[in-house]
Amino acid sequence: MGSEDDNNLNLPSDKCYSELDTKYVNDGNDEKCEKLGKTSGEYTKEALLCMGLKGNLEKYEALDIFGKMNDYKCKYLSLWAHDRLSKLKGVEKATMMSTLLGIWIKSKQYEAECSPSQFPAYIDKDDHIKEKSLYDYALNYEELENRCKNCDITPCTRKLAEYITESQKLYIMVKIECNPNLGTNFQRSCIALSDIQKIYPNDELLNPICEGIEDGSKSYRNHERRGFEGELTESHSFGSHSSGDTSSSYSYKAIETSLPILAVLPIGFVLYKFTRLGSMARNLLRRGRINGMNSHDEFTNELLEDTYDDQAHPDITETYIGYQAT
Incomplete structure (x- = not known):
């Protein structure tokens, strides 16, 4: 069975999965796998996957093909098996998975160091x-x-x-x-x-x-x-x-920078739209009081006085609870 990978980048992952496809397939002859059939004298992809899994489990100790990640070869085996199963066409996936799990559970690796528990856990394709x-x-x-x-x-x-x-x-x-x-x-x-x-x-x-x-x-x-x-x-x-x-x-400089800005904008809108700060600003603008530095200072002082006047405007004070400018 040829490799099922299609990125054509000739990377180590491609080579490893290709080796899992083919290297020990002849060591995986099994009656259950044989029952998955042949087409024109050739084993079907289902049969070859079954034989490949059994052969890889039989030769598990020899699977030294994952470089620095070799400690996780059981996970790679699960990922490979699920990937190949997901690509089979015209096959009842649940029945095929049951067959593969039966092969896995009977292997000597089942209780040793490579449980098949990861294999059926990929319910979500995206995961x-x-x-x-x-x-x-x-x-x-x-x-x-x-x-x-x-x-x-x-x-x-x-x-x-x-x-x-x-x-x-x-x-x-x-x-x-x-x-x-x-x-x-x-x-x-x-x-x-x-x-x-x-x-x-x-x-x-x-x-x-x-x-x-x-x-x-x-x-x-x-x-x-x-x-x-x-x-x-x-x-x-x-x-x-x-x-x-x-x-x-x-x-994440971009994320750190944008999140405070996004947080401030809604607060500014709420203050403008639903508190006396908004109506004050609109009235001041209509009267033309924001012209030059003197009028700017006057406007600022009025805003500050009204903002911190807890007795006169408790609704505005509540708006600021829990918010501190940075």
């Missing part, structure tokens, strides 16, 4: 895609970093540059979602992020930058990434960074 994308990007990181370092000699393809950018955006988004204060640490993507940070604790996954991009027969410098970087750098980082990582770490 599976997000989690798989994170683990795949971590698996691809070192290869991508090497390619980017040499992109002056061999420019990145546009497709590769887009893959890096989209993966880093996902990584950043998940870091926001998994803020410890939000209580989301049991979310699947947050567990994936935690696993990745055990291997890459300093946000190294944000390092790769395709400086040179090949588009057809032309090469050019990547300014889009710099624009993206400019919005998100030099505010605060999410984790501890070494000095070497600072230049490529991402943060």
Whole structure:
């Protein structure tokens, strides 16, 4: 069975999943798998997936193909199995999953170190895609970093540059979602992020930058990434960074700047629309009292006097409770 991956970027994740597809398929001959049938003398994709899973479980100890992420090979096996199952056409997915779980539970790895509990847990397709994308990007990181370092000699393809950018955006988004204060640490993507940070604790996954991009027969410098970087750098980082990582770490200056502004605008509107401050301002404008510095001081003094006159205007005082200008 050929690889089902279709991004054609020739990345380590593609190679690993292709190996899971084919390498130990002959070690997975099983009566249940045989029953999934043949077409024109060839095993169906369902049968090959069944045999591939059984073979990978039989040869689990030999599955040393995930580099620094090899401690999580059971998760990669679950992600692979679910990905291949989701791509089967004309198959009753629930029945097929039951068959695969039966194979898995009978394997010696079931109680040893690779439970199939992760495999049927991907009820939400989006959760599976997000989690798989994170683990795949971590698996691809070192290869991508090497390619980017040499992109002056061999420019990145546009497709590769887009893959890096989209993966880093996902990584950043998940870091926001998994803020410890939000209580989301049991979310699947947050567990994936935690696993990745055990291997890459300093946000190294944000390092790769395709400086040179090949588009057809032309090469050019990547300014889009710099624009993206400019919005998100030099505010605060999410984790501890070494000095070497600072230049490529991402943060949220744009978000931090915009949120207070967005918070102030509704408050200003409410004060103007529904309190005496609004009517005062309108009356003063009609009488032409805002002309030059003297009139400005007069207007300011009147606003301040009315704002802090708790006895005369308690409704305005209540408006300010809990709000402190920064």
